[in-house]
Amino acid sequence: MPSDFSVRALVILLLFSISVLIFHRYDGLQITLPLLSKNENFGFGSLSNNNVISNVVEQDGVPSVTCQLMEPSGYNYCGLSIELGENPKIGRDLSVFNAIELNIDIQAPTENTRVRFSFRNFNASYSDPDDFVSLKFNSIKYAPNSLNGSIKVPLNAFQVESWWLEEYTIGFDDAQLDLSNIPFVEIVTDDMKAVGTYVITVRNATLSGELISEQDLLKIILLVWLIVIILLITLQHNKLKTVSTTDPLTGLINRRGLEEWVSNNLPSFSIGAPLTMFYFDLDDFKKINDSFGHLVGDELLCRFSEKISSTIGSLPLSAHKYVFSRLSGDEFSLVLKGLNAQQIESLAKEIFHALKKRISLSSSTVNISLSLGIASSDQSASTFSSLMSRADSAMYYAKKSGKNQFKIFDENVSKDILFRKKVAEKVRTALKKNEFTLNFMPIYQASDLTIYGAEVLLRAGSESLKNIGPDIFIPIAEEFNIIKDIDLWVIENTFKLIDANRVYIQQNPLMFGINISSVELHNNYFPKEISKLLHKYKIPPEWIEMEITETSLIEADELSITVLNDIRNLGIRLSLDDFGTGYTAFNQLMRYPVACLKIDKSFVDDLTSTNESRKTMIKAILSIAKAYRLATVAEGIENIEQYKYVSERGCDMVQGYLFSKPLDWVSLTLLLAEPKEKRMALIQTNSTSHGSIRD
Structure with a gap:
């Protein structure tokens, strides 16, 4: 769209052109x-x-x-x-x-x-x-x-x-x-x-x-129009370029602008000063948005950018070219030219020192914690993408090591990158060769220990992935964009198993809980793919429950809500896994079409300790779930006291090693054949020899 200035300039030029022609026609230019x-x-x-x-x-x-x-x-x-x-x-x-x-x-x-x-x-x-x-x-x-x-x-x-x-x-x-x-x-x-x-x-x-003929005057007017239009287009192009390379919230350059700056300033292999990229990620920024709202979150991002800018401006860096950018969300990047190793570490420490003070917002003051990755360009990192990949990996390493710290890209980070690349390749190979298997974690009714369903768990059967569990290869699969293939593999192979054992499952009703990755919340084709598989294998949707982790809702937006609603509209039940770890505000639960909350194992583990806050949290979750008419599942039950505590306070279902470890399908069918009285008798026998957990 043309700017108001461009429109005004063209209107003025049009009026001027008409006036000059009229003036000429009435001998105004006669000699x-x-x-x-x-x-x-x-x-x-x-x-x-x-x-x-x-x-x-x-x-x-x-x-x-x-x-x-x-x-x-x-x-x-x-x-x-x-x-x-x-x-x-x-x-x-x-x-x-x-x-x-x-x-x-x-x-x-x-x-x-x-x-x-x-x-x-x-x-x-x-x-x-x-x-x-x-x-x-x-x-x-x-x-x-x-x-x-x-x-x-x-x-x-x-x-x-x-x-x-x-x-x-x-x-x-x-x-x-x-x-x-x-x-x-x-x-x-x-x-x-x-x-x-x-x-x-x-x-x-x-x-x-x-003075000039009408024909020549028309030529001059057309030439003026051409020059003015070229100037306006140039101005508009420059304005659009500025807009396209500027973050509208903070006024910093955005990722595109950063890429242009870095590409223009990267040195050749033999000459020029290296570039050093500082890659910032605010820790637990979701808490701020959930606790205070997005407006306060936006204000915090602005204050953070101002804090970093003022910190850089107060340092003797005038001899060094630098640029500060907001990449996306709560991720920022600072790139400087010509720093040595001592200056890099000194600057990182100065930034963390500056962020020790609470940041004042319009309605409150907050602390900022961040994970920082640092990398410098060299012959192996001579492009924007390679430099950012190193800085991002160093940041990921810092976050994995406990957050609120910085990590400079080194051999350990390089080894970690190589390891993750190899694992990603092994996962791709295992998918192609169909080397994954499914296990099932039984879920019991808390009241009488009837088996309600089973959580579907993915296990690697290939020799190359030996001793590499899902806790390792699943995050790597997400990083390398393989997770969608894994999600579909698990869903389709679960449906195949159900189809092959349809008569048995009809006689022994069982709910299958399938975990899906957070990336699917931004995949509007995902519900359609599930629908195709449901029709292909003729699976009753009420036999399926999709589990999403609470932390996956950190970046949830309107598209995510639409995807979840589309899945629910297929007749599939939705469950919120690891509830309590993602700091979702209770009043936000109404936005998500979930029917069940799974209480994270970390809360259950602390029931036998003196940590009263964990017990309070469980009671709060159970109370809220009851108010919203949501079913509850306590994960990680490993002893009688934990079972009795959650079941006595109204938890609907339980799962954990106290009752069973993950099983293959044949073992699960054998477990289903056991009378529930046997399990209840075991619980009653064990409960006489253990104390109870008091509030």
Whole structure:
């Protein structure tokens, strides 16, 4: 869209163009040259041959010449000369004029006596200053008395006299009308044939023309339009480029702008100072948004960017070029040129020191914790993407090591990157070769330990992934964008198993809980893919429950809510796994179409400790779930006391090693065949030998 400035400029230019054309059309750009004007200091003289006596008289600025023809023999002429220059070589350029208005009277002994009006042009190629006849005759002939007044003659009606062309043997190029150097003008009789008195009076001889022709004016206007449009397009392009490379919230450059800056400043392998990238990620930024709202979160991002900018500005870095950028969300990048190892570490420490102070917002003050990764360019990191990949990996390493710290890319980080790349490749190979297997973690009704369902767990059966569990290869699969393939593999193979054991499952109802990755929340095709598989294997959707982790909702947006609703509309139940770890505000639960909350194992583990806050949290979760009519599952039950505590406080379901470890399908069917009384008896027997957990 054009800017308001561009629209105003075009409107002004349009009005100006129309005004200039109207002004020109009404002779606003007209020029004139009166050949009789005293202001021009033109001189008047008479012209005649030997048979004629002539005399020039000027009265009130009107010149006239009186001629007396004494002998009619031969060619006789008489007239008036208007001298435009003192030197026959140097005249006036009249080519800018296009017409002349003439008002000439002639008194003669014969009727309809004609006069010849000539512009005499000097040109060195054919003119001799000592021979006035050699000056070109650009002439018209007419009978003035037949017109009764003025006549306006276009200058292109003048012609070069043919006798002159023949006399001086003029070539084609010089035989054309030429008014570029006129030293004088002649008004003479055309062949005086009768004896008597001839009087020529020149009342007006005014040249007229335009400073510029309408055609040329249109060309200039079009040229101005072209220049203005190019300027406006350039301005608009620069403005759009600025907008496209600027973060609208903080005013910092964005990722695109950073990439341009880095690409322009990366040194060659042999010359130039290296670039160092600081990659910031705010720890637990989701807490701020959930606790105070997105407006406060946005304000915090602005205050953070100002804090870092002021910290950098207060340091002696004037000799170093640098740029500070907001990449996305709560991720920022600072790139500097020419820092040495000591300066890099010193700057990192200074940044963390500056962030120790709480940041004041409009409604509160908050602490900021961040994970920082640092990497410098070299021959192995000579592009923007490779430099950012290193800094990102170092940041990931810092976050994995406990957050609120910085990590400089080194051999350990490099090994970690190589390890993750190898694992990613092994995962791809295992998927292609179908080397994964499914295990099932039973879920029990808390009241009577009836098996309600089973959580589907992925296990690697390949030798290459031996001793590499899902806790390792799943995050790597997400990082390398393999997780969608894993999700579909698990879903389809679960459906295949259900289809192969359909009769058994109908006789022994079982809910299958399938974990899905957070990336699927931004995949609007995911519900359609599930629908296709449901129809392909004819799976009743009420047999399936999809589990999403609470932390996956950190980046949840309207698309995520739409995806979840589309899954629920298929008839599939949704469960929120690891609840309590993602700091989701309880009032936000209404936004998510979930039917069940799974209490994270970390809360259950602390039930036997003196950590009262964990017990309070479990009670709060159970209370909120009841208020929202959500089912609850306590994960990680490993002893009788934990089971009794959650079941007595209304938890609907339990799972954990107290009851069973993950099983293959055959083992699960054997477990299903056991009478539930056996499990209840085991619980009752064990409960007599253990104490209880008190609130």
